[in-house]
Amino acid sequence: MVTSEHTLMEICGGQTHTIMRYSLQELLPEEITLIHGPGCPVCVTPAENIDAAITLAADPRVILVSFGDMLRVPGSRDDLLSAKARGGDVRMVYSPMDALEIARKNPHKETIFFGVGFETTAPAVALTIRQAHMRAIVNFSVLVSHVRVPPAMEFLLSSSTSRVEGFLAAGHVCTVMGTGEYLPIAEKYRVPIVVTGFEPVDILMGIRESIRMLEEERHGVVNAYSRAVRPEGNPAAKQLLGEVFEVVDCRWRGIGWIPLGGFMLTEAYRDFDAMIRFGLHTEQSDENIVCLAGEILTGRMIPTECPAFSVRCTPEKPLGAPMVSPEGACAAYFRYGRHR
Amino acid sequence: MRMARVRFGEAVREICIQWVPEAGIGDYILAHVGTALSKVDEEDAAFMLEALREMVLNRTQSNS
Amino acid sequence: MNDSGEFAPQCPIPRSEYEHVVLAHGGGGRLTRQLVEKMILPRLGNEFLDRDHDGAVLPPQEGEMAMTTDSFVVDPIFFPGGDIGDLALNGTVNDLVSCGAEPMYISLSLILEEGLAMEDLWKIILSIERASSTAGVMVVTGDTKVVERGKGDRIFINTTGIGSVVPGLRISPRHCTPGDVVLINGSIGDHGIAILSARDGLGLEAGVKSDTLALNRMMSVVFRHRKEIHVLRDPTRGGVAGTLNEICLASGTGILLDENELPVKDGVRGACELLGLDPLYVANEGKMLVILPEAHAEEVLSIMRDHEEGMESRIIGRVTEDHPGMVRMHTAIGTTRIIDMISGEQLPRIC
Numbered sequence: 001m002v003t004s005e006h007t008l009m010e011i012c013g014g015q016t017h018t019i020m021r022y023s024l025q026e027l028l029p030e031e032i033t034l035i036h037g038p039g040c041p042v043c044v045t046p047a048e049n050i051d052a053a054i055t056l057a058a059d060p061r062v063i064l065v066s067f068g069d070m071l072r073v074p075g076s077r078d079d080l081l082s083a084k085a086r087g088g089d090v091r092m093v094y095s096p097m098d099a100l101e102i103a104r105k106n107p108h109k110e111t112i113f114f115g116v117g118f119e120t121t122a123p124a125v126a127l128t129i130r131q132a133h134m135r136a137i138v139n140f141s142v143l144v145s146h147v148r149v150p151p152a153m154e155f156l157l158s159s160s161t162s163r164v165e166g167f168l169a170a171g172h173v174c175t176v177m178g179t180g181e182y183l184p185i186a187e188k189y190r191v192p193i194v195v196t197g198f199e200p201v202d203i204l205m206g207i208r209e210s211i212r213m214l215e216e217e218r219h220g221v222v223n224a225y226s227r228a229v230r231p232e233g234n235p236a237a238k239q240l241l242g243e244v245f246e247v248v249d250c251r252w253r254g255i256g257w258i259p260l261g262g263f264m265l266t267e268a269y270r271d272f273d274a275m276i277r278f279g280l281h282t283e284q285s286d287e288n289i290v291c292l293a294g295e296i297l298t299g300r301m302i303p304t305e306c307p308a309f310s311v312r313c314t315p316e317k318p319l320g321a322p323m324v325s326p327e328g329a330c331a332a333y334f335r336y337g338r339h340r
Numbered sequence: 341m342r343m344a345r346v347r348f349g350e351a352v353r354e355i356c357i358q359w360v361p362e363a364g365i366g367d368y369i370l371a372h373v374g375t376a377l378s379k380v381d382e383e384d385a386a387f388m389l390e391a392l393r394e395m396v397l398n399r400t401q402s403n404s
Numbered sequence: 405m406n407d408s409g410e411f412a413p414q415c416p417i418p419r420s421e422y423e424h425v426v427l428a429h430g431g432g433g434r435l436t437r438q439l440v441e442k443m444i445l446p447r448l449g450n451e452f453l454d455r456d457h458d459g460a461v462l463p464p465q466e467g468e469m470a471m472t473t474d475s476f477v478v479d480p481i482f483f484p485g486g487d488i489g490d491l492a493l494n495g496t497v498n499d500l501v502s503c504g505a506e507p508m509y510i511s512l513s514l515i516l517e518e519g520l521a522m523e524d525l526w527k528i529i530l531s532i533e534r535a536s537s538t539a540g541v542m543v544v545t546g547d548t549k550v551v552e553r554g555k556g557d558r559i560f561i562n563t564t565g566i567g568s569v570v571p572g573l574r575i576s577p578r579h580c581t582p583g584d585v586v587l588i589n590g591s592i593g594d595h596g597i598a599i600l601s602a603r604d605g606l607g608l609e610a611g612v613k614s615d616t617l618a619l620n621r622m623m624s625v626v627f628r629h630r631k632e633i634h635v636l637r638d639p640t641r642g643g644v645a646g647t648l649n650e651i652c653l654a655s656g657t658g659i660l661l662d663e664n665e666l667p668v669k670d671g672v673r674g675a676c677e678l679l680g681l682d683p684l685y686v687a688n689e690g691k692m693l694v695i696l697p698e699a700h701a702e703e704v705l706s707i708m709r710d711h712e713e714g715m716e717s718r719i720i721g722r723v724t725e726d727h728p729g730m731v732r733m734h735t736a737i738g739t740t741r742i743i744d745m746i747s748g749e750q751l752p753r754i755c
Contacts, residue, residue: 023739095374124375175378227384351674
């Protein structure tokens, strides 16, 4: 049913992972190319935020708590795991609420949670901050580094070198935010955006729907993950998100400034901002110039096309975030696809 | 804060379910980092699983 | 297997003026002697250990000998399904089995941290006693040292094992041959997940116990019936994936796994999904990968299945001349992917 070549992009680390882990490209006709977008929040966390986390972790008064996948991502010099090896109290949790428990159990230290993630994760962090506020837990703060997907999508589409004809939108982000934010984008750029889940079948269905729309020259938003996504999303989670966070311009590592691409704490909750509490300022750090993360994350290049890939840049000695993060495009290619 | 014990396969963890008030014991939910984000429609999920089974079957048959 | 935190009521800890280990217990003087005489000899004593030498003088053996050593730094030291004592004994026994040997003698070196509860040390010694009795091996010599508080994490153990190689067996990764099949005696990932669920901070109840177990009884019967076994390896750190990759690199062959045949307990699967882990890379402590010609697979499988530790034995893959040096897998949906060697430590201090 495919009559011409099409290029699709998915913006979700979990989807990238499923595609590579199940070799889904094998099941697609040659005319369909899948590009992996900047869907890995770990990969797009600015190096200077990681540097700030490392600085804080080195403070003997601090317990730095983070999701597991941030621990090995290098900032401009080294990573949180090295900070731990040097004596920093760095701990891993599954949920930000666990960080609050750590704060409660350690009243003489400051517990700082490194808040990384898209709109799927930000509500949980918002909930934690609100709980800290309500229970007057004063030794808890957050290093905020949350980002938003729709502005990134716009940024990619507005680039003149964009090859992307359609998007698989991250299903889990949409369980919170709903599908409304994508309508204006689909209209403005006349592209199909299909809300897609994570199982192999979900992804294949999402691809099939996008291709069908492209072949029929239709654009717009379609929900192919209706078992978990309602058009309005989750109103309670959205409401809390809006109460604790507000939208702000921010840098995405490897890509640059994305207008309205991130979150910061609203005035009512700004007390919980770790950077303000500790009087830190971030300076934009120089990235390793060999790392072409920007090209990879925006889909202009696939990892195997990077000259450093698997030669100078490997998971043991990564030059940039997409190789370290388990959901990064380069790491996924290295583990599953480099021999193709 | 409403919490619930949620089973992932056979592993169990406490998850905050206050954003999915319509979920009750035995329901399937989608959870992320300790918070439930949505109730999963069981019929839809069953349909997906069946589609997956068929896909595997077709593939194994075409491979042999 | 004994659950963590319990010791048999009929083995109460010997009375002592010390509730915790102190530096003098490692000093070589009176307190060291007391520790050995009261806690170690009564449980582990035998004709070699009781002889009071610095080392053990062993009877001559016919044929080749195998020797292996391993250190155990697992955290936490008690976990569902066992403790560091079980790991230390079973781990070394299984390494000897991987050499095609019948395990016989074990040395036991303890490095204790000042402040370790005597109760905990006692439980661990009881575990070592139980494990060595089950495996039919003897602890023949050992050593005890104590380090200051903060310089060691409660207890580290080193065990060295000696065994007698079964004549006729030629085990080596280089003997891995295209056409061979890959067998395993049961579910993968149990130990790593048991450890993770015992660690604070992840809030996980996986209901999974470590699979730590000595496999020599089962493999001894296998060795009696079939000598044409090419490779044996216990997939500890790095899991099945890491171990098979090592074998492929050493032999220059390829291995193709079948995802549908991989035995994974529900609790392990759930925990792995939750934490973003792949059971293929999670450590095991009571499993053995057996690579042998296909013609003998059924016979070996039926022997293994006769034993409790091998009830779920099955073929999980085959050796091929395609993709030399590489492990690949037919996924559950019919595609094929690479099972790469993972870099770095996914889970620290698993064993």
